[in-house]
Amino acid sequence: xxxxxxxxxxxxxxxxxxxxxxxxxxxxxxxxxxxxxxxxxxxxxxxxxxxxxxxxxxxxxxxxxxxxxxxxxxxxxxxxxxxxxxxxxxxxxxxxxxxxxxxxxxxxxxxxxxxxxxxxxxxxxxxxxxxxxxxxxxxxxxxxxxxxxxxxxxxxxxxxxxxxxxxxxxxxxxxxxxxxxxxxxxxxxxxxxxxxxxxxxxxxxxxxxxxxxxxxxxxxxxxxxxxxxxxxxxxxxxxxxxxxxxxxxxxxxxxxxxxxxxxxxxxxxxxxxxxxxxxxxxxxxxxxxxxxxxxxxxxxxxxxxxxxxxxxxxxxxxxxxxxxxxxxxxxxxxxxxxxxxxxxxxxxxxxxxxxxxxxxxxxxxxxxxxxxxxxxxxxxxxxxxxxxxxxxxxxxxxxxxxxxxxxxxxxxxxxxxxxxxxxxxxxxxxxxxxxxxxxxxxxxxxxxxxxxxxxxxxxxxxxxxxxxxxxxxxxxxxxxxxxxxxxxxxxxxxxxxxxxxxxxxxxxxxxxxxxxxxxxxxx
Numbered sequence: 140x141x142x143x144x145x146x147x148x149x150x151x152x153x154x155x156x157x158x159x160x161x162x163x164x165x166x167x168x169x170x171x172x173x174x175x176x177x178x179x180x181x182x183x184x185x186x187x188x189x190x191x192x193x194x195x196x197x198x199x200x201x202x203x204x205x206x207x208x209x210x211x212x213x214x215x216x217x218x219x220x221x222x223x224x225x226x227x228x229x230x231x232x233x234x235x236x237x238x239x240x241x242x243x244x245x246x247x248x249x250x251x252x253x254x255x256x257x258x259x260x261x262x263x264x265x266x267x268x269x270x271x272x273x274x275x276x277x278x279x280x281x282x283x284x285x286x287x288x289x290x291x292x293x294x295x296x297x298x299x300x301x302x303x304x305x306x307x308x309x310x311x312x313x314x315x316x317x318x319x320x321x322x323x324x325x326x327x328x329x330x331x332x333x334x335x336x337x338x339x340x341x342x343x344x345x346x347x348x349x350x351x352x353x354x355x356x357x358x359x360x361x362x363x364x365x366x367x368x369x370x371x372x373x374x375x376x377x378x379x380x381x382x383x384x385x386x387x388x389x390x391x392x393x394x395x396x397x398x399x400x401x402x403x404x405x406x407x408x409x410x411x412x413x414x415x416x417x418x419x420x421x422x423x424x425x426x427x428x429x430x431x432x433x434x435x436x437x438x439x440x441x442x443x444x445x446x447x448x449x450x451x452x453x454x455x456x457x458x459x460x461x462x463x464x465x466x467x468x469x470x471x472x473x474x475x476x477x478x479x480x481x482x483x484x485x486x487x488x489x490x491x492x493x494x495x496x497x498x499x500x501x502x503x504x505x506x507x508x509x510x511x512x513x514x515x516x517x518x519x520x521x522x523x524x525x526x527x528x529x530x531x532x533x534x535x536x537x538x539x540x541x542x543x544x545x546x547x548x549x550x551x552x553x554x555x556x557x558x559x560x561x562x563x564x565x566x567x568x569x570x571x572x573x574x575x576x577x578x579x580x581x582x583x584x585x586x587x588x589x590x591x592x593x594x595x596x597x598x599x600x601x602x603x604x605x606x607x608x609x610x611x612x613x614x615x616x617x618x619x620x621x622x623x624x625x626x627x628x629x630x631x632x633x634x635x636x637x638x639x640x641x642x643x644x645x646x647x648x649x650x651x652x653x654x655x656x657x658x659x660x661x662x
Contacts (some may be wrong), residue, residue, distance in 0.1 A: 151202030155263050158189050158196040158208065160515045165205035166198065166250075173250045177336055180232065181660050183512055183541055187233035188248075190513060190520045190542020195237075195244065197267050199251070199260045206255045209264035210234065210248035211271070213241030219281040220327070225334045225344065227651040233540035238647060240639045244272050246282035265322050272351050279351045283333045283344030284324075288313045290339050299329055299343050316345060324349045371519040375545070375629045377577050378404035378412045379615070381598040383622035384583040384591075386424040390442065393422060394449050400624065405457035407626060410518050413579040414464035415596070416526045416549040417476065419446060423588045432502040432589050436467050436474055443468055447479065447487070454481035460516055464549045464579070465492065465525050473506040478523045478549060480514055488514045492525040493534060502590050510660070513541040519631060526550040530564040532571065536656045539572040539646070544634055546576045554595050562599070566612060569601045571645050573638050575614070575629045576601040582620045595620060600627040605641045607633035 158166070163185045170180050189196050192212050199207030212234050219241075229247050230236040246268060251260045272280055289302055292311065296302045303326055305311045320326075324347040333344025380400050387393050397414075404412045422442050423435055430438065443466065450463045465478040476492040476499065491508025499505040511534050513520040522538035522545075529535070529548045538546065548565050552558040562578065569576045580596025599616035602608035607630070614627035638646050 153206075153258055153260075154200045155197055155207075155260075155267060156200065157193055158198045159193070160186050160189055162198050162205055163189070166208045169205050169208055169252060170250050173253055176338070181658065183537070183658060183660070184232045186513055186515075186520075187235060187541035189234075190515070191234040192237040195271065196234075197264055199255075199258075199263065201255065201258070206252040206258070207260040207264065208248065208250045209246070209267065211244050211246050211268055212237035213277070214238055214243055214245045214281075215240075216242050216278060219243035219245055220348075222330060223283075224330065224332060224652070225283065226655070230540060230649070230651055231655045231657065235540040235542075235646065236649075236651065238639050239635050242278045244268055244277060244280045246280060261318065262322075269349070272349075273353050276354060277351060278354050280324075280349045281327075281347070283330050283346050284319050285315045285334075285337060285340045286313050286343060286345055287315055287339040289341055289343065293341065299341075303329070303345060319345075319347055322349070371517075371631055372410075373630060373632050375411070375518045375631060376407070376409045377545070377575070377600055377627050377629055378407065378409040379577050379579040379598045379600055379617070379625045380404075380412060380414050381579065381596055381617045381621070381623050381625070382415050382418050382581050384418070384421055384581050384585040384594055386586070387421060389425060390422065390445055393419075397449065398453060401453045401457050401459060401461065403624060404626075405459050409459055409626065411460045411462065411521075411545075411547070411577070413462045413547050413549060413577050415579045415581040415598075416465045416478075416551040417467075417591065418464045418549075418551075418581050419466045420588060420591050421585065423591075424585055433504055435589070436503040436505070437469075440467050440469050440474065442466075450479065450481045451485070451487060454483050455485060458483050460518070462523060462547045462549065462579075467503070467505070470506075470508075474504060475508055476505050476525060477508075478525055480521075480523060482514075482516055484517065490514075490523040490525070492528055494527045494531060496527050498590065511537055511658075513538055513543050519544050521545045521547060523547045523549070526552075526561055529561055529568060529576075532564075532568065533656050535568040535572055535574075537658055539574060540656065543572075544574055544631055545629065546572075546574055548576060548578045550578055550580045550596070551591070552580060552595050553593050558595050558597065562597070566601050569603050569612060573603045573634060573641070573644075573646055575634065577627075582622060598625055600625060600629070602629070603634070603637060603641075605637050605643070607637055607641075 163182050195211035197209040327346040330344040332342050335342045454461045461481040463479045468477040478490045480488040495505040520542040522543040550561045565576045577600045579598045581594045597619040600614040604612040615625040617623050617625050
C-alpha cells in the first residue's frame, strides 16, 4: 500500500487557483501556444487583468506549468446585455472596466493548452465562474463566445444565425458554441466585429448568458471570497520626505541622514516612504568641487552599489516599503534617471524616467526609458512616475489600466513655477484616474553642484475630489521649503467604492468605443 501511494504522489496534479502577477510569464507562453494566429497579450495587459479583479482570474497548473487561463470581470447589467465589442467591454484587454458592484460576471478569456484538451480544463473554469457567481449572489454570467468553425461552414449554411440554429439543434457541431450550450448558456444575439482579428469566427461573437438560479432580487451582493487571494489592507499609511539638501563629507553621513528618516516613518508604522528625485546628487558635495554637468552625472553613478545596499538593508530592517527617489544609472552605455523601489519582503524593482526634461538631456545627456509597469506590493499595485513623467496623462492611465491605486511622484524643481506644473498635473492624475498620488521633493541649497544648486518644494499626498476624501483633495502636505515629513492614511476601499458609486466615475464612464491608451511595447 505504501509503495502504491508513493507512485500516485509522483504523478503531477492539476490545480485550479486564482491567478497572480507571478503567473504572467507563464500565461504569455500559454496564449502564444493556444492562439498562434492572434495578437499576443502583452505582460502589462495581463498584469492589469489580474490586478483589476484578482478573484475573477484563474489558472490551471499541471506539474508546475500553467496549462489554462480564465479571465472574468464584473459589469453592470446594462453593459452586460447591451451591444459591445471585446475592446470596449474589457478596456482594451486590461480588464480596467471591472465594476466592484457589477451584477453580472463577464467572461472574456478561456485559454487552454491544446495538448491538454482531455483534462476538461475548460469545464473546470466554467464551474469556477458559476461558483463565484453563486457565492456573490450575482444575476448571472455573460460573454460573447467564439464560433471557430463558422469560416469553413458559412457558405454551406448561409448566415451566422442559421449556423447557430443548426448548432442548437445538434445538426452541426462547433467546438466552442456546442460546449457553451451544453453548460446551460442561452443565446441572446450576435455581435458583429466583436473581435475583428478572430478570422475563424469572421469577427463575430455570440452573445450568451447563464442565469444564476439562486439569485433573488432582494438579496445583497456578498463580499469577495477572501480565502483564494491575497487581500490588501483597507488603510495604507504613506510618508513623504521633504528632504533638505546640504553639504556632506562622506557617504556614511548621507546614510545616517537617510536612516534617520526611515527610522522616523517606521516608528509611525508607515507602509511606504517616498524620497525625492535625484536627492542622492547630494553626494557630489563630498568632493565639493565644481565639475562639468556631464562629468558630474557619470561620476555619481559610482555610488549605485552602495545605495542599493543601503536602501535594501533599511527596507528589511525597518519593515517599510521604500521608494528611494531616483538616481542616475548607466544602462547599456547611457545614463538614465532611475527610481529604485525596495519592498520590505526583500524584492527590488526599478522604474526609469520616460521623459527627461530638456535640461536633463542637454546638461546631463540623460536618456529616457521605454517601459512603465505597476509594482505589486503587500498593499496593492503601485506606480512610480518621476517628476516630468507625471505631466503626461497617458503614463498614469496606462498604470491605472494595470490596476494601480497609488502613484508615487519623486520630483526635483528649482523654483515655484516648475513645482506648480508637477503639483497641478499630479492632482489631475488623482482625479482623472481616481487614485492616490504622493509627491516628494527637495529643499535647501547645494553650492558647487551645477543645475541642482537651489530647490523649491511643497511635498504632499493627494486624493480624488469626492465625498469620501479630503475636502480639497489633499490628504497631507508640508510647509514650503522646510525639511519635514508628511503622513496620510489612505483608505483603499473608499477608492474602490468611489470608482463604482462616486459623484463622478471617471474610470467607469470612459468611452472605450471612441478612445484608449495603447502601449507600443519595445519588448
